[in-house]
Amino acid sequence: MIIKGHCVKKGTAEGEAVVISTPFSFVGDLDIATGDGNFLHELAGQNIAGKILVFPNGRGTTSAALAGYYVKLLGKLPAGMICRTTDPVVALNAIMNDFPVIDRTDVDPVTAIKTGDYIKMNANDGVIEVIPKV
Amino acid sequence: MILTEEEKRMLGGEEGPGVQKAMEFLVEYGEAFDAQRMIEVNSSHILPDPVEWLTNLTEGVDDFKIMTTLHSGSPYNTDMVDDLGLLEGEGGYAVEQNGIAIDMYKQKGAFLTLSCAPYLMGNIIKYGNVFTWAGSSGIIINNSVYGGRGNRESGVSMTCSAITGRTPDMLLTRDEKRKAEIVFNPRGLDLDQMDEADYGAMGYYIGETANNKNVAIDTLPKSIQFEKLKYLLSPMPVSGAVSMCHITGITPEASNLEQAIGANKPEYLSLELKDIKNAVQQLTTADSDSVDVVMLGCPHMTIREIKDATALLEGKKISENVKLWLNTNEAVYVLAKKMGYIDILENAGAVILREICIAMFPFGKLKDQVKNVATNSARCAHYMVRGGMGELVGQKVMGSMYGSSEKCINAAISGKWGE
Numbered sequence: 001m002i003i004k005g006h007c008v009k010k011g012t013a014e015g016e017a018v019v020i021s022t023p024f025s026f027v028g029d030l031d032i033a034t035g036d037g038n039f040l041h042e043l044a045g046q047n048i049a050g051k052i053l054v055f056p057n058g059r060g061t062t063s064a065a066l067a068g069y070y071v072k073l074l075g076k077l078p079a080g081m082i083c084r085t086t087d088p089v090v091a092l093n094a095i096m097n098d099f100p101v102i103d104r105t106d107v108d109p110v111t112a113i114k115t116g117d118y119i120k121m122n123a124n125d126g127v128i129e130v131i132p133k134v
Numbered sequence: 135m136i137l138t139e140e141e142k143r144m145l146g147g148e149e150g151p152g153v154q155k156a157m158e159f160l161v162e163y164g165e166a167f168d169a170q171r172m173i174e175v176n177s178s179h180i181l182p183d184p185v186e187w188l189t190n191l192t193e194g195v196d197d198f199k200i201m202t203t204l205h206s207g208s209p210y211n212t213d214m215v216d217d218l219g220l221l222e223g224e225g226g227y228a229v230e231q232n233g234i235a236i237d238m239y240k241q242k243g244a245f246l247t248l249s250c251a252p253y254l255m256g257n258i259i260k261y262g263n264v265f266t267w268a269g270s271s272g273i274i275i276n277n278s279v280y281g282g283r284g285n286r287e288s289g290v291s292m293t294c295s296a297i298t299g300r301t302p303d304m305l306l307t308r309d310e311k312r313k314a315e316i317v318f319n320p321r322g323l324d325l326d327q328m329d330e331a332d333y334g335a336m337g338y339y340i341g342e343t344a345n346n347k348n349v350a351i352d353t354l355p356k357s358i359q360f361e362k363l364k365y366l367l368s369p370m371p372v373s374g375a376v377s378m379c380h381i382t383g384i385t386p387e388a389s390n391l392e393q394a395i396g397a398n399k400p401e402y403l404s405l406e407l408k409d410i411k412n413a414v415q416q417l418t419t420a421d422s423d424s425v426d427v428v429m430l431g432c433p434h435m436t437i438r439e440i441k442d443a444t445a446l447l448e449g450k451k452i453s454e455n456v457k458l459w460l461n462t463n464e465a466v467y468v469l470a471k472k473m474g475y476i477d478i479l480e481n482a483g484a485v486i487l488r489e490i491c492i493a494m495f496p497f498g499k500l501k502d503q504v505k506n507v508a509t510n511s512a513r514c515a516h517y518m519v520r521g522g523m524g525e526l527v528g529q530k531v532m533g534s535m536y537g538s539s540e541k542c543i544n545a546a547i548s549g550k551w552g553e
Contacts, residue, residue, distance in 0.1 A: 040520050060372055065290075
């Protein structure tokens with residue numbers, strides 16, 4: 001499946017998808033040292049390091065991009081992100097810490113992509129290739 | 135993006151390498167949201183950047199162009215480590231970076247407010263001003279109470295604005311993007327009887343329900359105190375990403391509902407007592423009534439809140455088993471000292487914190503083991519029960535009790551959370 005969307009932060013990435021349907025923040029919803037989801041969030045029990053995180057939109061504190069800087073130093077950043085709509089905090093996290101982000105896709109990414117699908121994203125062209133998990 | 139001649143000179147490097155990098159960053163940021171132009175910024179408020187970024191961005195920059203203040207941070211960058219019972223020298227790398235950066239910002243003319251409420255210390259937004267601020271509580275208060283215009287910024291964007299005096303003109307800086315998409319009707323609530331924690335729970339519910347949309351509340355008593363608005367608004371960008379809440383008759387650009395919604399066809403929802411009760415339940419996780427820490431001041435306490443706390447504590451002593459922390463900034467502290475409040479509070483056993491963000495407090499670094507924390511702030515409770523950013527920065531998951539400042543202070547005196 002090919003999904004097309006809008007480039008928020010240029011770059012290319014590939015990896016396994018982790019899909020959540022609730023808003024997400026790097027602060028409060030994530031252990032920044034490990035990349036593990038917080039136990040009170042839908043991401044509980046999952047890890048985002050090296051993955052393509054698919055979520056509706058960001059929430060929470062404006063310190064998230066700074067948290068992202070330390071997540072990057074620790075090597076636990078997601079490889080890329082796909083959102084329904086991006087807010088400035090998510091966009092600034094990506095621009096500052098250099099990982100690709102695509103939003104405003106032609107189909108809803110949160111329902112079209114499943115956790116475990118393999119994703120190849122090219123944010124320069126706004127193209128997402130989804131290889132379903134078998 | 136269409137840039138002015140001056141902005142083109144900045145981007146071309148004619149005003150030095152730091153200005154160039156800052157403008158490049160802002161252009162990339164603006165393009166992510168299809169911004170058509172830059173807009174001049176009146177005020178900046180910064181959570182200090184990593185030293186590596188700040189060094190690059192300030193290369194060749196003598197002074198910031200606009201009013202610039204700094205955000206609150208870790209107790210390890212204050213002189214309160216001992217008073218708070220924290221383990222010495224356990225601040226960690228991120229806190230060291232923050233301390234170095236604070237000095238660098240001072241060199242460029244930023245005021246060391248070290249507060250999430252810099253509006254209490256002279257960084258004041260006028261109606262129509264454009265701001266780029268750290269701290270989602272200050273952002274929604276500026277948009278909704280003072281009539282300023284600003285987005286939820288993050289990372290280095292605020293420093294880039296302080297250096298260039300610009301931000302992309304998009305989202306909440308634009309008239310058409312500020313109008314309400316959901317209207318909440320609170321007429322079923324007994325608004326005059328609601329304390330600040332009830333208002334905070336209402337804000338927590340609104341944030342979770344509205345997610346990333348602009349909202350309106352139609353309406354609240356015109357006489358409502360600023361402090362209640364502070365606790366109402368500050369959780370909205372925590373449970374959700376709301377940064378614009380029109381309160382009809384109070385928000386400068388929304389003297390009535392028509393002005394708040396503009397051309398939108400909003401959804402209409404009623405606020406009910408059960409919504410507030412559900413939010414309180416989400417913010418209450420302690421598994422016993424035994425209180426270890428009582429923490430007020432997220433966002434930083436105003437002088438009126440300090441006065442109210444003083445009245446409740448005059449001539450009393452808090453329980454030996456409880457730490458009572460009242461969190462504010464240096465300006466409010468100096469005024470409270472002059473009023474005689476600090477002596478009364480300290481005699482009762484309270485510690486007055488300055489320059490600190492209690493929502494991100496490193497509880498894992500306290501000498502005493504603590505489990506349950508009582509607070510009147512929905513924002514603070516949300517982050518505490520999740521353990522903030524994790525153990526790396528000394529945080530840990532806390533049990534929470536949530537209620538008014540009066541209820542919190544009574545718990546500090548008795549050591550037990552009352553029903």
